[in-house]
Amino acid sequence: MKVLGIESSCDETAAAIVTDDRKILGSSVLTQLEHKIYGGVVPEIAARAHLDHIDEIIEDTFKQANLRPDEIDAVAAAAGPGLIGGVVVGVMAGKALALALNKPFIAINHLEGHALAARLSNDVEYPYLLLLVSGGHCQILIVKGVGEFERLGTTIDDAAGEAFDKVAKMLNLGYPGGPMIEKMAELGDENRFVLPRPLANSGDCNLSFSGLKTAVRKIIESYSPDNNIEHAIIRKQDVADICACFQLAATDSLVRKLQKAIGIFKSKYPNGKDLVVSGGVAANTYLREHLKTLAEKEGLIFAAPPIKYCTDNGVMIAWAGMERALKGLYNDLDFKPRPRWPLDGNAPKAAGAGGVKA
Numbered sequence: 001m002k003v004l005g006i007e008s009s010c011d012e013t014a015a016a017i018v019t020d021d022r023k024i025l026g027s028s029v030l031t032q033l034e035h036k037i038y039g040g041v042v043p044e045i046a047a048r049a050h051l052d053h054i055d056e057i058i059e060d061t062f063k064q065a066n067l068r069p070d071e072i073d074a075v076a077a078a079a080g081p082g083l084i085g086g087v088v089v090g091v092m093a094g095k096a097l098a099l100a101l102n103k104p105f106i107a108i109n110h111l112e113g114h115a116l117a118a119r120l121s122n123d124v125e126y127p128y129l130l131l132l133v134s135g136g137h138c139q140i141l142i143v144k145g146v147g148e149f150e151r152l153g154t155t156i157d158d159a160a161g162e163a164f165d166k167v168a169k170m171l172n173l174g175y176p177g178g179p180m181i182e183k184m185a186e187l188g189d190e191n192r193f194v195l196p197r198p199l200a201n202s203g204d205c206n207l208s209f210s211g212l213k214t215a216v217r218k219i220i221e222s223y224s225p226d227n228n229i230e231h232a233i234i235r236k237q238d239v240a241d242i243c244a245c246f247q248l249a250a251t252d253s254l255v256r257k258l259q260k261a262i263g264i265f266k267s268k269y270p271n272g273k274d275l276v277v278s279g280g281v282a283a284n285t286y287l288r289e290h291l292k293t294l295a296e297k298e299g300l301i302f303a304a305p306p307i308k309y310c311t312d313n314g315v316m317i318a319w320a321g322m323e324r325a326l327k328g329l330y331n332d333l334d335f336k337p338r339p340r341w342p343l344d345g346n347a348p349k350a351a352g353a354g355g356v357k358a
Ligand code: KG4
Pocket: 010, 133, 134, 135, 136, 137, 160, 161, 162, 164, 165, 176, 177, 178, 179, 182, 279, 280, 281, 282, 283, 284, 285, 310, 311, 312
């Protein structure tokens, strides 16, 4: 069985084709560079850029796979949550293909794409404990099966990736900030500045990054003659030290809350064995290493998608589509894209009588 997946919910226009025996036959990703000068994603520019490139990305994917469109078995598209202008472009492309080819359509929750991605390249079994850390989300979940999630904790303010991006912006490191912070942190002293671990003693699995961001801002302000970060003059080594301390604090906050979540996971599912991290921030090698150490200490197996499939891509949508297709979970062609779509509620169920089915 072969499923095409389409992703367009933020600033990557992407498509991929995967098989039920976990092969990636083609994968094409275009990261929109148009946003760099704005220091963040501009929704209207993103939507137009998706529209300009979606056809060529899908064509390229079929070319890589050496397949004709009618040789796939289903079309999956990320239908939310995300920037609605972009989501609509991918969903419309997916529905049009499904209709023209008379194949089933599958609406994928972008977060489910991230959540299931590790199962494509690792032997991860349900139920597993998941840290989902991206530019828009930061959650700790138990993944019990397709469309079955139990949220143990979430950020009460910024997402983890958002915090990386905001700190990078304050340090003029460009967008997206995560990869730049990671690179600079390698050169820095992570013990130089003391930074807070917000909500460390809250007793639950919730997270917060806004206080950490404010603490970093205060350090940067101290390098400015008038306490204005725009006027701060910081040597490269100081920037590296700030990045290293921030990365340590963010990682430490995530590890502490995961430690708590592991206790809950183990008591609910004594046979559960995997700790998974996914989403754009899961591309961070420093975080991956710390989570691996935590998993080993707790007797769990650490798993994550390969680094290139942590940030948004078509493979994760195609794979989530495959998991749904294998269960016959298809959607009607009138499925409406959802700008907000929490993972632990309201997952789309199998299509009703009017649905296009295999
Ligand atoms: O999953 P993703 O591509 O898009 C969303 O669904 O949000 O995640 C993008 C986020 C950005 O905030 C980016 O800065 C962060 O992932 N990111 C990283 C790294 N690579 C990407 N954060 C930390 N370290 C990285 N190496």
